[in-house]
Amino acid sequence: MNSVILQLAAKYLKWLFIVFAVLALIRGHNSPGGGFIGGLMAGLAIVYNGFAYDTFRIKERLQNFPEWLIAGGLFVIVLSFFPSLLLGETIMSGVWLKISLPLVGELKLGSPLLFDIGVFFTVIGVTLMFIFSLTQKR
Template sequence: MNSFILRVTIRYLLPLLLLFSIYTFLRGHNEPGGGFAAGLIAAASLSLYTIAYGAKRARQVLSIDPRFLIGSGLLLALISGLIPILMGKPFLSGVWLKIPIPRNTPFDIGTPFFFDLGVFFVVAGVTLMFVFIFEEEI
């Protein structure tokens, strides 16, 4: 697809969509969203880029192999589950830290957050892999 308008639009849309994906991810714990949706949005943004510029350019933008993204996402999710084991709790138990934010309610950060981040990476990586490979091979 060699539409100039599409290319230009997407070039500007890409950072916005990625930002939106991060927003979706962060709010996911309290509002609709989360790792799945955010990962899909991130992947969708790069998919659009792939449609416009081809998989080769998109891979350059991503700069790492999607397989690495997937692997590290899985590993992150796994490790976030293993941390409570070190503390003598069952696998995947939530371990929470309160991060005080001035003039606001403290922000809770815990292992489920990292778990969700792992989900984010995996979903994004997998979807991108689908898109890249379908684009390249079919």
């Protein structure tokens, strides 16, 4: 497809997608959102770009990128197991760290968030892999 409107829209919309994806990721724990939904949105940003230009070209440019994303995401997931292990609790227990920041207010960081970030990257990678595996040269 070669549509100027779509291409122009994609240029700006993809950042909007990514911003919302990160938002969904961060608010995830007790509210709607989370790593999976955020990941799908962020993956869509790239896919949308691909629809506007040429998915195959993007596939060629990104090459092994999806696999790296998956590997990195899974690695972060494994990292998120360690805080609970180091504290001697059951594996995968949530460990929370509360930080008070001057402007933002109280920030809750924890191993579930780390887990979500891992899921986020894995899902982006998987989405891209899905789309790319069904793409062919035009």
